[in-house]
Amino acid sequence: xxxxxxxxxxxxxxPVLLFLALIVVGNAYAFIGAxxxxxxxxxxxxxSTMVDEGRQIFLRGCSxxxxxxxxxxxxxxxxxxxxxxxxxxxxxxxxxxxxxxSQQAMRKTPVYNEEETAALAEYVATLAPGPAIPGAAQLxxxxxxxxxxxxxLFRTNCAMCHNAAGQGGALTQGxxxxxxxxxxxxxxxxxxxxxxQAMPVFGEKAITPAEKLSMIKWIKAxxxxxxxxxxxxxKVGPVTEGLVAWVLGIGLLIGxxxxxxxxxx
Amino acid sequence: xKPARERIAGSVANFVDERTGAAKFLKKSLxxxxxxxWSFMLGEIALYSFIILLLSGTFLTFWYVxxxxxxxxxxxxxxxxxxxxxxxxxxxxxxxxxxxxxxxxRQIHHWAALLFLxxxxxxxxxxxxxxxxxxxxxxxxxxxxxxxxxxxVEGFLGYSLPDDLLSGTGIRIAQAxxxxxxxxxxxxxxxxxxxxxxxxxxxxxxxTVHVLLLPGIMLGLITVHLMLVWYQKHTQYPGxxxxxxxxxxxxxxxxxxxxxxxFLFIVFGVxxxxxxxxxxxxxxxxxxxTPTQISAGSQPDWxxxxxxxxxxxxxxIETYFFGKTISWNILIPGLIVPGIMFTGLALWPFIExxxxxxxxxxxxxDRPRNTPTRTAVGAMAITFxxxxxxxxxxxxxxxxxxxxxxQIMWATRIxxxxxxxxxxVITKRICLALQRADRDLVLHGRETGRLVMLPHGEFxxxxxELSPQEAFTRTSHEQLAPIPVAAIDANGVRPKGVLKDRIxxxxxxxxxxxQIAKPTAKEKLELGGGHH
Ligand code: HEM
Numbered sequence: 001x002x003x004x005x006x007x008x009x010x011x012x013x014x015p016v017l018l019f020l021a022l023i024v025v026g027n028a029y030a031f032i033g034a035x036x037x038x039x040x041x042x043x044x045x046x047x048s049t050m051v052d053e054g055r056q057i058f059l060r061g062c063s064x065x066x067x068x069x070x071x072x073x074x075x076x077x078x079x080x081x082x083x084x085x086x087x088x089x090x091x092x093x094x095x096x097x098x099x100x101x102s103q104q105a106m107r108k109t110p111v112y113n114e115e116e117t118a119a120l121a122e123y124v125a126t127l128a129p130g131p132a133i134p135g136a137a138q139l140x141x142x143x144x145x146x147x148x149x150x151x152x153l154f155r156t157n158c159a160m161c162h163n164a165a166g167q168g169g170a171l172t173q174g175x176x177x178x179x180x181x182x183x184x185x186x187x188x189x190x191x192x193x194x195x196x197q198a199m200p201v202f203g204e205k206a207i208t209p210a211e212k213l214s215m216i217k218w219i220k221a222x223x224x225x226x227x228x229x230x231x232x233x234x235k236v237g238p239v240t241e242g243l244v245a246w247v248l249g250i251g252l253l254i255g256x257x258x259x260x261x262x263x264x265x
Numbered sequence: 266x267k268p269a270r271e272r273i274a275g276s277v278a279n280f281v282d283e284r285t286g287a288a289k290f291l292k293k294s295l296x297x298x299x300x301x302x303w304s305f306m307l308g309e310i311a312l313y314s315f316i317i318l319l320l321s322g323t324f325l326t327f328w329y330v331x332x333x334x335x336x337x338x339x340x341x342x343x344x345x346x347x348x349x350x351x352x353x354x355x356x357x358x359x360x361x362x363x364x365x366x367x368x369x370x371r372q373i374h375h376w377a378a379l380l381f382l383x384x385x386x387x388x389x390x391x392x393x394x395x396x397x398x399x400x401x402x403x404x405x406x407x408x409x410x411x412x413x414x415x416x417x418v419e420g421f422l423g424y425s426l427p428d429d430l431l432s433g434t435g436i437r438i439a440q441a442x443x444x445x446x447x448x449x450x451x452x453x454x455x456x457x458x459x460x461x462x463x464x465x466x467x468x469x470x471x472x473t474v475h476v477l478l479l480p481g482i483m484l485g486l487i488t489v490h491l492m493l494v495w496y497q498k499h500t501q502y503p504g505x506x507x508x509x510x511x512x513x514x515x516x517x518x519x520x521x522x523x524x525x526x527x528f529l530f531i532v533f534g535v536x537x538x539x540x541x542x543x544x545x546x547x548x549x550x551x552x553x554x555t556p557t558q559i560s561a562g563s564q565p566d567w568x569x570x571x572x573x574x575x576x577x578x579x580x581x582i583e584t585y586f587f588g589k590t591i592s593w594n595i596l597i598p599g600l601i602v603p604g605i606m607f608t609g610l611a612l613w614p615f616i617e618x619x620x621x622x623x624x625x626x627x628x629x630x631d632r633p634r635n636t637p638t639r640t641a642v643g644a645m646a647i648t649f650x651x652x653x654x655x656x657x658x659x660x661x662x663x664x665x666x667x668x669x670x671x672q673i674m675w676a677t678r679i680x681x682x683x684x685x686x687x688x689x690v691i692t693k694r695i696c697l698a699l700q701r702a703d704r705d706l707v708l709h710g711r712e713t714g715r716l717v718m719l720p721h722g723e724f725x726x727x728x729x730e731l732s733p734q735e736a737f738t739r740t741s742h743e744q745l746a747p748i749p750v751a752a753i754d755a756n757g758v759r760p761k762g763v764l765k766d767r768i769x770x771x772x773x774x775x776x777x778x779x780q781i782a783k784p785t786a787k788e789k790l791e792l793g794g795g796h797h
Binding site (some may be wrong): 103146147148149151152155156159160161162163164165167168169170171172173174176177218221222225228229230231232233235236237238239241242243244245246248249250252253254256257258260261262 | 301302303304306307310338343344345346347348361368372375376379380383384387430431524527528531532535536539540541542543544545546547549550551552555557558559560561562563564565566567568570658659660661663664665668669670671672
């Protein structure tokens with residue numbers, strides 16, 4: 001008896017009991033909930049297996065940083081409420097799983113294939129509501145976008161970090177805004193609604209979905225134009241131009257001057 | 266009988282000659298002799314690119330509309346169709362996309378501008394490092410400094426004319442620098458812009474300055490500059506047969522004219538080539554200027570980049586006195602430092618004459634190694650400018666070399682104080698080492714790498730004597746002695762102005778004492794043959 005009461009007074013006891021109680025209640029609820037939904041459709045059945053799959057992948061690949069239940073940890077933020085769009089962007093562009101703790105996650109070849117990414121996104125989406133992945137029906141920028149308006153919006157909202165030509169730019173402390181050229185329309189859209197890394201979120205109030213499509217259309221238009229005026233010299237502006245003027249221009253002319261003056265000797 | 270063509274040409278020439286005396290003038294001028302060295306053609310590159318600028322610029326004025334009135338773009342560049350913009354920007358887009366040859370001309374004009382400034386800087390370095398600015402050419406040096414200053418302003422104004430996002434950002438910074446002038450800054454800015462920034466007046470105003478005022482002044486100054494070169498005759502590098510009193514080279518006609526004329530077309534060719542293959546200032550990607558927008562990676566052209574770099578590295582210091590804010594962070598890098606640099610540059614011939622006490626005329630150039638202090642000061646100035654220039658591109662360098670802006674900022678903040686003095690010391694050492702090498706060469710000849718065994722078994726390397734010409738070139742320079750300190754006389758009275766003289770004597774000692782003594786004929790004789 002004394003043993004039991006001692007155990008009850010242990011600090012750990014209360015949380016453990018609470019945990020057990022929660023498991024019991026949670027499982028009971030899940031059981032009841034499950035019995036309700038199984039009578040629904042088989043589609044949602046497939047969906048829940050996808051969520052399960054996503055959870056499995058998450059436990060293997062992401063939980064070390066983001067926590068077992070995506071609740072976040074010392075090094076990585078919680079993923080509760082970031083939405084499927086955020087996961088699709090981060091994993092689809094290869095930024096997650098993070099390879100090293102450098103200044104900023106970089107775009108690389110994705111670790112997971114499309115199905116696995118979709119499963120991960122499904123799983124994270126079940127944790128709490130968040131922005132969904134824009135479907136093809138939503139990304140009708142070719143039809144609905146207005147290029148010129150998109151350019152104006154881009155210059156007003158994005159150029160200060162991503163450069164007016166969308167070539168990317170440096171931020172402080174080694175962070176940077178990557179180039180937006182060659183990025184798939186879906187990811188451009190997702191970046192705006194989820195605000196990855198150092199980027200702010202541009203919600204529906206700031207930039208309407210129609211305006212987002214216009215911006216994508218402008219980006220695609222600039223991306224596909226090539227060779228206007230000749231070699232673009234990396235499109236970084238006067239820095240390379242100055243370099244070319246000195247190295248190629250003056251360098252060549254001095255070379256010729258040397259040649260002209262030695263020939264006569 | 267001569268063919269009719271020649272007869273007509275002859276009588277026209279006669280007609281002109283009888284009324285102007287041109288033949289005599291031409292004969293005299295065409296027999297003028299020009300020395301031949303590649304570094305003497307740097308000024309020509311500047312001259313020819315200036316001519317290209319005048320021609321291509323004139324072409325651009327036919328279509329450019331210097332107005333900030335707003336209109337809706339209806340030209341053929343689709344991503345901007347329907348955008349509200351100034352007439353200036355719209356007309357520049359039209360030149361690029363809708364005027365035949367317009368894009369090429371715009372690009373030639375801009376490349377020529379970069380080349381013009383670069384050629385001027387290179388030319389100035391040649392004049393500086395060889396001491397061509399010394400008496401009697403100080404005037405021409407000052408004209409040169411005026412030209413380079415005007416050239417920078419002219420280039421900046423041209424860069425501002427298209428009224429795109431990049432140029433507008435540059436104008437905004439220029440306005441900030443204007444405003445930073447203590448007391449009158451705000452008024453000066455209002456005066457220049459005809460009211461608040463950006464207003465409607467600025468572009469029309471700078472247009473007049475860019476196409477009329479500055480080119481006119483520069484054309485005048487260049488004419489005087491060249492007339493002075495003509496009149497004072499060109500300097501020459503030291504060498505056998507070359508003295509302070511003669512000029513060794515080719516007659517203007519036909520040799521020099523042929524070369525110079527050919528070179529004009531080569532400069533034209535290089536500029537046209539760049540204009541044809543390499544895009545420059547693609548204003549259509551930047552969009553029209555609006556004060557509410559800014560682009561990451563905004564940069565000025567390179568000749569302004571070092572100023573931008575200085576402004577970027579200045580720590581944010583402001584003071585507030587008697588209701589007046591003074592922005593030191595802009596005032597110092599934007600006005601005071603360049604002010605000191607350009608004043609020092611203009612006065613350099615006089616500073617040097619004062620410090621060395623050498624006020625004689627010089628028509629023979631110095632080999633840079635023989636004036637270690639001057640060469641080192643030049644290297645110091647170049648290092649300073651390059652460090653500033655690097656910081657001007659810090660954001661581009663950061664993204665392309667995986668560095669952080671903060672790292673580059675701090676590296677350049679420290680380097681701008683540390684590297685120039687270091688460059689000074691190292692350059693001076695290199696110059697002295699080269700003098701020593703010259704001395705060894707003259708005394709011992711050139712190492713041939715051929716080893717010979719003497720009868721008693723000793724190995725020696727055969728040294729080949731320099732030719733008398735080569736030896737002359739290496740020894741013909743004079744080595745000045747430092748100015749002596751005025752001694753206190755027998756009565757213990759210090760001569761007047763002694764402090765000033767002492768300072769000067771000290772400086773001249775710093776400049777002139779460290780020299781490697783030239784080999785004398787006696788030393789050479791004592792060494793005998795060249796087998797050491
Ligand atoms: C518009 C720009 C300029 C043009 C077109 C120009 C043109 C020339 C030409 C063709 C010569 C004779 C050839 C040569 O020595 O290269 C010359 C000589 C000279 N220039 Fe310039 N120059 C310009 C700017 C400058 C600058 C920026 C400086 C220095 C601050 C300068 C200082 C001199 C001096 C001192 C000489 C006499 C050199 C001698 O006789 O050895 N010039 N210039």
